[in-house]
Amino acid sequence: xxxxxxATIFLLFCLACLFFFVTKHxxxxxxxxxxxxxxxxxxxxxxxxxxLFPSFMELIPGPHxxxxxxxxxxxxxxxxxxxxxKSTFDPSAPQDIIDFFFIKMKEGQNDNTVFGFDNLIAxxxxxxxAGTETTSTTLRYGLLILxxxxxxxxxxxxxxxxxxxxxxxxxxxxxxxMPYTNAVAHEIxxxxxxxxxxxxxxxxxDTKFREYIIPKGTTIYVSLSSVLxxxxxxxxxxxxxxxxxxxxxxxxxxxxxxxxxxxxxxxxAGEGMARMELFLFWTTxxxxxxxxxLVDPKTLDITPQFSGLGNVPKPYQLCALPx
Numbered sequence: 322x323x324x325x326x327x328a329t330i331f332l333l334f335c336l337a338c339l340f341f342f343v344t345k346h347x348x349x350x351x352x353x354x355x356x357x358x359x360x361x362x363x364x365x366x367x368x369x370x371x372x373l374f375p376s377f378m379e380l381i382p383g384p385h386x387x388x389x390x391x392x393x394x395x396x397x398x399x400x401x402x403x404x405x406x407k408s409t410f411d412p413s414a415p416q417d418i419i420d421f422f423f424i425k426m427k428e429g430q431n432d433n434t435v436f437g438f439d440n441l442i443a444x445x446x447x448x449x450x451a452g453t454e455t456t457s458t459t460l461r462y463g464l465l466i467l468x469x470x471x472x473x474x475x476x477x478x479x480x481x482x483x484x485x486x487x488x489x490x491x492x493x494x495x496x497x498x499m500p501y502t503n504a505v506a507h508e509i510x511x512x513x514x515x516x517x518x519x520x521x522x523x524x525x526x527d528t529k530f531r532e533y534i535i536p537k538g539t540t541i542y543v544s545l546s547s548v549l550x551x552x553x554x555x556x557x558x559x560x561x562x563x564x565x566x567x568x569x570x571x572x573x574x575x576x577x578x579x580x581x582x583x584x585x586x587x588x589x590a591g592e593g594m595a596r597m598e599l600f601l602f603w604t605t606x607x608x609x610x611x612x613x614x615l616v617d618p619k620t621l622d623i624t625p626q627f628s629g630l631g632n633v634p635k636p637y638q639l640c641a642l643p644x
Contacts, residue, residue, distance in 0.1 A: 399445045419445060455515060455631070456595050460602055462623075462634040463509045466561055467607070468614045469621045473563060474607065477502050478644075481608050487644075491604040493597055499604075500573035504566035506599055510581040512561045514546040515631050519583040545580055554578040561623065610641040 406419045415421050422444065425436040467474045484498045485491045496503055524539045535541070550558035554576060555565045568574045582589035589595070606612075614621055615638045625632030 395446055395450070396442060399442055399449065403441065403445065418448065451589070452591055452594075456598055458631065458633055459510060459513065459515055459595075459599060462513050462515070462625075463506075463599070463603055464606070464612060464639060465621065465634045465637050466509055466512070466623055467505075467603075468612045468637075468639065469618055469623050470561065471618060473505060474612060477505055477604075478607050478611070481604055485604065485608060487608065491601055491608060493600065495604070496600055500567065500571060501563065502604060503573050503600070504563040506596075506603060507566045507576075507579060508561060508563045510599075511549045511555070511565065511579060513625055513632055513634075514549045515581060516583075517544065517546040517632065519543040519545050520587045522585070522587065543583065545583060548578050548580055551578055606641070609644060611644055613640045613642055614638070615640060 403419055406417075406423070410420060410423055412420075412424055412427075415424060419441070422436060422441045426434075426438070426441070429436050467477075480499050480501050481491070484495050519542060522541045522543070524535050524537055524541060526537050528535045528537075549555075552558050555562075555578070557565075566574050566576065566579075582592040582595070621637065622635055624635070626635055627633075
């Protein structure tokens with residue numbers, strides 16, 4: 322028999338078996354499951370399977386190679402920092418999370434511990450990336466928006482001059498007396514929805530949600546952007562409007578829909594620090610400078626562009642004029 326014919330018959334047999342098992346599995350479940358990923362023409366859901374064949378992906382040219390190179394560079398930077406900590410490690414006087422991780426590694430030297438070297442690298446990388454990129458991107462995005470809306474910038478400067486003045490630096494105690502500035506800071510984070518998806522959660526038991534059954538163990542990603550852009554809470558969700566966080570009397574309005582730092586047990590651990598940094602940076606900058614674009618403010622494009630896991634501002638030029 323022709324080898325090609327044999328291979329064809331074998332392939333058809335495998336496909337028939339796969340079809341049989343899939344059909345049997347579907348028929349054994351009576352509940353309605355949530356829809357899966359939407360298939361693309363011709364290739365279907367093949368792209369969702371790339372993680373199963375990493376060696377195959379190495380042969381395919383594309384931007385993912387640059388991403389892998391950047392990740393490797395960050396890991397090497399982290400590894401150098403860990404090795405430096407090893408040389409100065411004193412268990413009686415731990416200095417930071419790396420030193421505390423070393424202590425836990427020595428305490429739990431067994432196969433079931435999560436305090437391993439690979440997890441140490443991953444943890445430090447996560448903290449470094451989450452603690453630098455997110456805040457700096459939000460700051461950059463905020464400066465772009467303030468240039469787009471000079472009237473918002475002027476109102477913030479009036480409030481800063483009235484509450485803080487020009488002779489001292491802003492502090493966190495000022496925030497309670499600055500409802501408009503606080504509202505602008507919240508609206509910037511709501512509008513840009515920097516991280517559209519939250520960290521993964523897992524369903525602890527079979528759960529019925531609306532007309533669907535979500536099986537136990539299913540990984541769940543909360544769509545934060547859908548909450549931040551909910552039209553029932555924010556009348557103009559696609560528009561930048563500080564009044565989304567202001568009452569009619571001008572006081573600050575809290576919203577349970579404000580969750581750029583996610584929610585639940587996996588809430589961002591650095592939320593408090595990030596809020597403090599954003600408020601102090603923006604108020605300090607506007608206390609001392611007026612931000613001007615090099616083009617007509619009306620032509621500035623503040624539409625987010627997706628990059629990696631988040632929304633980032635498009636490149637722009639800024640002129641900071643001393644006040």
